[in-house]
Each structure stands twice: as C-alpha cells, then as structure tokens.
Amino acid sequence: MAGPIKLSGGPGYRAKVRALGLVAPLLIFIVVTFVAPLGTMLLRSVYDPVVADALPETLELLEDWDGIELPPEAVYAVAAQEVKRAGAERTLGQVASRVNRVQGGLRSVITRTGRELREIQQGPWRESMMTIDSAWADPAIWYAIRTTGERFTARHYWNALDLQSLPDGSVVRQPEDRRIYLRLFWRTLMISGLITLLCLLLGYPIAHLIACSKPSRANLLLILVLVPFWTSLLVRTTAWIVLLQTQGVLNEFLVTIGLIGDDGRLAMIYNMTGTIVAMTHVLLPFMVLPLYSVMNSIPSTQMDAAASLGATPLQAFLRVYWPQSLPGVGAGALLVFILAIGYYITPALVGGSDGQLISNMIAYHMQTSLNWGLAAALGGVLLLIVLLLYAVYERLLGIEKIGLGG
C-alpha cells in the first residue's frame, strides 16, 4: 500500500479511523517514552543555555574581545553584577560546573567570587576580582566563559571524540593523557565484535540442532534456550560472579584437581574476561532465535540434494547450507552487536576497570559528573555507529533479507 493514510472521504474512511484509533495508544506511548526523550537528549548534546542565560550581557561584551589580552574594566563590571545576580538566583553553581569542564579548577574560583562579591558594592571591579582570585588575571577564564556561553555548541561532540577547540578556533586532539573516549569506543566495538563472534560460534550449532530436530524435541530445546529469560539479568550476572570469582566454583575446582596452584587462581571476573563471558551468555538467545527461524525454513532435502550430487558434508555445508543461513547470521549478529555496544548492567557489575564499556561512561556522566551534554554526545556518537553498521549491513545483505521470523 502506498501513500499516507487519508483521513477524509473514500469508502475506507471509517476503517482507517478505526485503524488509527487502534494504533493510537502505542503511537502515543512511543512518542512520549521514546521519541521525545531521545530527541531531548540529542538536543542536549548540542544545546546548553545555562551560562548564556546567566551572563547575557557579559557574553555580549566578550564578543568584541580579542581573546589574548585581558578584557577591559567594563567587562569585569558587567560580569561582577551578573555573577552576583546568578549567585542570588542560585544558578551560579551550574555556571561554575560548566566553566570548570572547559578548564579544571575554575568551579571554586567562580563560586568563591560569587560569594565574596556580595560584600563589595563598587569598583574597580577588575582589581577586586583579581584580588578574590588570581585566575581572573588570566584570559583563560574569559575564554572558558565565552565557550560555555554558546547556546548551540559542538564542544560536547569534540569532547566525546577526544578533540578540543582552541581559542583561535582550530580543533585539535586532546593531550595524550586526556584521550579516553575514542579508546573506550574502540574497546566497546572490539568487545562487542568478539561477543558477537562467540555467540555465533556457540549459537550456530545449537540453532542447527533445533532446526533439525523433531517438533516435540525442538520445542523442548527452544524452551531451554529461553530459560535464561525467565530469570532476572541480575541473578544471572551474580551467578557468574559466584562461578568465576577468585574464591569461586571454577577456581576452587581447578585448585582441587591441581591444575593451578592456590596462589595462581585465575582472575576471570571484574575484568574484560568477566564482561565477555557474562555478556556472551546473556546475549546468546538473541543469536539463536533468528538463526533458528531462518534454518527452520531451509528444507532438509537441500542437504540430501547436495549429497546426491556428490558433495561432501563440508562442501554441502559451505556451498548450500551456510549461504542460505546467512540472513539469520546477519540478523543475529546485528541484533547481538547492537545490544552489546549499548550494554550497561553486566559490564557495570562484572567488568572491573578494564571491562567497562562506553555505556558505563555515559552512565557516569549522567549520574555522577552530571555532564549531561557530554553523556548525550557520547550517546549520539553511539547512535551514529549503529546507523553506520545498519547501512553497511544494508549494502552487504540488504535489510529486507534480514530474517527475524519465518
């Protein structure tokens, strides 16, 4: 069916209204709980009005500033008044933390300035402020204020990509010790890729077995695949802790049979290994189900036919079965990979320090550092990666070939 739904005239008018009425609850639900929050979040990554609202006149004056010399007394005067007002309106803290993100250490400078300016009624403002804190004698603080004063800004994205914009407008890489996000993105992609590969290696034979079984046995096996879904993710993850920790079941067993010494216990959890093992386990059903549904549609006579034509089992698999199962492989891999790069709870619980993924960093900026702009930008980059992958998949296999059901 082509074309949008017409809402007036035509014989199907009532049916269309009814159809719209039936989808309306879901539509509203999705808009309210998904589209709107996602939109706000993405907007937040490029839009931040706090500083601009608190220091409007200062920022207007700073537009004429050359960025090298200290600004003139007039700027200090306006800034002092606006800082005082922001202090009174209790928005100065938010301003301070934003300026602080451009250059560390400025949070306390601004809050203290706000506090001490309350006692000072007249100028010269420049000297007074420099007395309060010598940071006011450094153009850097003005640069930081001007940067955070942009309502629409790309700086969160620069940050998310380990870049920074300099006062002269150029964009360069962050110094070595401050580059963290790209490495984290890379690690997330690598771990997700590895997990996808492990899921494929473990899931392919199982899906094949289920697809080849008699219906009654296939049902039982499918239920076994789905059993993990019956227990909470938290319980499953905790179970892995019990199994893999230093004093855990597996280590005890290995020590008991003498394969490793008591002092040589393996570190299998609270690191990358733990993240990989637990996430592979959690995501395996998402690989098995699409694979199974595609394999189920491959008639068993296909392999018989290949054999009757003289193909060895390996040739039959590689030339006949595998190509036909590819839509399932594609669907399963895409599903697992996309779920993996956004995974949060498992790495948070068992990942330790080197098993953390980008989502954990996003959560940190959401909950701890309260830098929502950066969190949103990191999420935006992640979204972009997913879309890119989707496009690649579309190019290679065609999205319409994706086999999620029948």
Add this chain to the structure above:
Amino acid sequence: MSKQNNETHVEFKGVSKSYDGRTMVVKDLDLGIRTGEFVTLLGPSGSGKTTILMMLAGFQAPTAGEILLDGQPIQDLPARKRGIGMVFQNYALFPHMTVGANLAFPLEVRRMGAEERRERVERVLRLVRLEGFADRKPSQLSGGQQQRVAIARALVFEPSLVLMDEPLGALDRSLRDEMQYEIRRIHRTLAVTVVYVTHDQQEAMVMSDRIAVLRKGVVEQIAVPEGLYEEPTGSFVASFIGESNQLHGRILGTSEADNVYEVETGGEVIHALKVAQCNVGDDVTLSIRPERVKINPEAGRYTNEVDATVEDLTFLGNQLRVRLATCGREDFIATIPNIVGHGGWITGDSVRLGWTTVDCRALNHE
C-alpha cells in the same frame, strides 16, 4: 520400449526397513531392475515406495538385506559416492544459486574443468529445452521450468541411474501430462535407468517399462503396464490399476481342465478364470473390468449372463457409465463407449449383463 538389455543394474535382495524396530515399512523386498529400464514404484501413501527410493539413494539404511548396484553391494556407501542422480519431490533446487550454478554444482564438486563444465551445462539445458535460462534464479522460473532444471541437475553428471520421487506432484494436470512425455523423451534419449516413484497410476502407465505395485511394504505385482491391467494377480492391483468390479463369492467347483472356477456370488453362478490357487469351498474375489461387461448381449454369446437393474446413468462424454444392481450388489459398473449412443435405458430398467470367463478373474479373497 526404450533401449535396454538384460543386465541387472539394481537389485534388492531381501531388503527390509523399519524405523521404530517394530513395524516394517518395507518387508523382505526382492526386486531386480535392468539397465536402461524405466521402473515405477507405484502405491498409495505409506506403501513404502519412497523408503525404497531413499534406501537406493543412500539417505536411509536398510534394516536387513542387500542392495546391489552393478553387482556391488552399496548399502554401506554414502549417498555422495553412489553417483546416482536424484530428482526430489519439491525439486530441492538451491535457491541462492542461478540455474547455471545449480547445474554446475555436481560438476564442480567433481573438480571438472571450467570449459567442460560450461559445455555440459549447455548441453543439458538444451536437453530439457531451457536454453538461455542459465542466469536466472530458480525463483524466477515457473513450476514446470523448475522441474526441468531439477531433472537437468540430476542428469548433468551423467549418472547411469536416476531416481525420481514424485517429481510431478506439485504441478497442475496439463503441465503434468506434458512433463510425463518430456521425461519419457529424455529417458529414451539418454538410455539411463530410471526408478520413478508415484501414487498416480496413470502417470505410471504413461512412462514405465515396468511397474511395481506396492502395498504395505510388499511388492504386490511387478509387470509391464498392460500386464498389470489385463492380468492382475491380486484384488488390490486389480482395483488400484484402473477400475474393476469386485464380487465376493465361494468356489462351488472347477471345470475345463482345472482352469475355471464356478463361483457362487449373490445368488448367481459365475465362471471365472483361475488366477488364485484355491480349493472348492474357499472364498474368492472376482474382478471384472467395467468396459468388458456387455449390456443386453445376444443370448448365449457369453459364458456369464446375469439379470440386473439399472440404478444410475452417468454420461461422461466418451463413455456412458451405468451403475447396476446385480449379484446381490448395487454398485456394479458397466461402461459403454460412446460410439453408437446409449441403449435408451432409464433407471429401473431390467437388463441382462454378459461377460466372458477370461475377463472375470478369480483372485485371492482378502
């Protein structure tokens, strides 16, 4: 009939098959197929015909017995090493490959050179009259064309034996007729041995050199098509191949140098050809073809003459089908070819029926 000699190509020796260890799907099968012969395994579903084919192809292992191919036992040989072409029920074409790739597949796994591969594929496409279809995907072909590709793929590596498992089952009637002649033409052209499985007796009659009629895992009769029709040895074959009236009766005596039974059925005494070996007093089944029954014959011309009442008349174009009550039954059928028009009978008329002794075969009662 096609070229053939008397060498045995395929032989089943006492082959049995059971899936669950209790019920026998195929029971003690002895069957010889000659080189170049077109043999059809004909039977209703559950008769074991497909199982026999699968054992020959190598997808099922016999529970007991031996299968010989050119005198060599093959029951332990995997399917891929048997070199037997197979046409599957739903074609089993590889959907992700073009027609050309499908046909080249058996040649590639045999490591044949590209040049010869191309040549063979072309030749076999010509044979099934699909020149120019090599680059299509199977899904772009009609059912009949897919069928031709499946046959071509089973032939392209030049096997001496080709198996076909109800290959025409998915086609509509007219296409099926066309393909029957097509398969027969190909069989004659290549002189390969064909073992064909179907439940359609007409299909079997059209194509086969010999037909083996199967029931419950046992070959009831194996004969040329005419032989099955004219000389069925059992009532199952008599009713499965063509139509036949089956009367149940008891033998009163024998006559004419022991070749004829006198059988009492529904109050009439019928002279029937002795096919089953029975004693006086035994129950037998008499089988009479509807087209061999004459209505109102000249008196004294037939050895069997009985009274009957017309129950129903059906005009079928080329023939008139008359349902009659006689010999204690109400479903006795006589058919009259539409040559001189029908005799003007109406329902309820009393008529005389006549048929010869040879057209009335006394078969084992079941």
